[in-house]
Amino acid sequence: MSDQVQSKLLKRMSTIKHKILVLSGKGGVGKSTVSTQLAFSLALSRKDIRVGILDVDICGPSIPKMLGIDKNEVFTCTEGWVPVKVKLSGDDDDNRLCCMSIGFLLQSEDDAVVWRGPKKHSMIQQFLEDTYWGDLDALIIDTPPGTSDEHITLAEILKESKPDGAIIVTTPQGVSLADVRKEINFCNKLGIPVLGVVENMSGFACPCCNEITNIFSSGGGRKLAEQFNIDFLGQIPIDPQLASCEDEGKNFLQSFPESASAKELENITNKIKKRITLL
């Protein structure tokens, strides 16, 4: 990276107070869900907090759909790309939650982004360099599964501007935990602090008889956190309502504030806020 690029990046990142990565070795464990819900939850927790979400999953961007803004486009101003705003219901200021994703740059939602590493690298660099976030309290960066190009790029680019750390998402299954162990070692190797582990899809309460079944077994996340001596942030149960809210792009926390999943999400958010001293 040239010095010019580096200084531009540092300047861009200097208006963002906290930078949080959401990582997982395995796919489909709920990284994007945790990212969006955490962003919502942070923004809803206080009226003067501004949150951004950056989706660096170049080949499978899901964030726009989950936020219900998948039909939007990105505009440019003299300062750079303007991220797409998300309106929170009951909020007059519509400038408190915004998002940047490659999904906004595609012609059709069926378009496959068939790119090798170097092209993904430049796209991510451009996202970080050219997006005009303005002043943000927190930027949540959602990543694809694995420990490859996207992750190495992020770690390299953000090294100077010091991210607060990474939230690791897992399901309780053995297969997922094995991949997540790799991800934690990745963080250690690259010097990214781990903020904690979230266990997603923890158990399913049958809506008919309320019997709780641990479809993907249970408790694995807590054990993992103990093993690596990192914080365990919480367990989010499987909730069909959460899944359908995402499909429809509705705000789950505002639609079902009383559900067990929403409560647990709030809990997790509070722990993270304490951890990064955003109070």
Place this chain on the structure above:
Amino acid sequence: MSDAPVDANSTCVGPKSEQAGKASSCEGCPSQLLCASGEGRKEDPAVNQIKDAMRIVKHKFLVLSGKGGVGKSTFSSQLALALSLNDKIISKARQGQAAMDEDEDEDMNVTQVGVLDIDLCGPSIPRMFGLESQQLHQSNLGWSPAYYKDNLAVVSIGFMLPNADDPVIWRGPKKNGLIKQFLRDVYWGDSLDYLVIDTPPGTSDEHITVVQYLREADLDGAIVITTPQDVSCADVRRELSFCKKVNIPVIGVVENMSGFVCPNCKNETKIFKPSKSGGGEKLAEQFGVPFLGRIPLDPRVMNACENGKSIIEEMPDSPASQALLEIVQKVKNQTNHLHQNKTF
């Protein structure tokens, strides 16, 4: 057909053309010098080497999905296990019965199956077969796979890591190198009837590389996995566009985690509801590709998978096993059909 890159201008002659870098339309193109050097006309020798190495394999398919965690590895391993079972077990299982031990017939035709895991950053296949502690060995014939049983061979990067928790922090080119070696240097035996290739999520290096190398080597096609959710279907739509773009046939779409049957009250809940899009079946219809079937969520199945057991063998009465049997049959029919078309 021109091999011009998709983002080139419309008059691009393509890097393989004799005119590459010299045509009038090349003026001002950033790749002009590279094209003029003739590098683009050089064939990668590995393409032909892999074609040779793959001659012993009758059917090869990719298991793809745009989204992670939808069950690619689970499906790949269960498909391979099902393909490796003999006809007697299969026909018993069709009636929902487990086969007896004395049913084993020594001189029956044995189907040779191989599984290749090209998910290099998150290999789950060793675990799915209960082979975590195995290693790949090198002989003068090539790399020899780990064997789940006599007629089921498995290759994964998981067998090459000194420590299971070690992350593989590799950028694309290094991944491509290893995939090339897997395709070229593994000694699968004298012949294989089926090779199932499990992939990571997405449409990036691993996928481009494997398709590039296998295009010349008679790839049967891809099986695309999705869950019923809209979010997953959106990613899978991209995967189907990818297949179209790189011109590989789609054997069909499988919808996994279709519903959950509560073990207590037997009431079925659609955890991952298809809301607008109608799930996998609708998706297959839209893209004009076959829909192979739905596999419901079943905690027992999950257990069997994590312990490296074939669900068809272990619990033939489960709805998931019956669904899988149907799908395997369809895959077999499809690929045989494809093969007949090819030979004439």
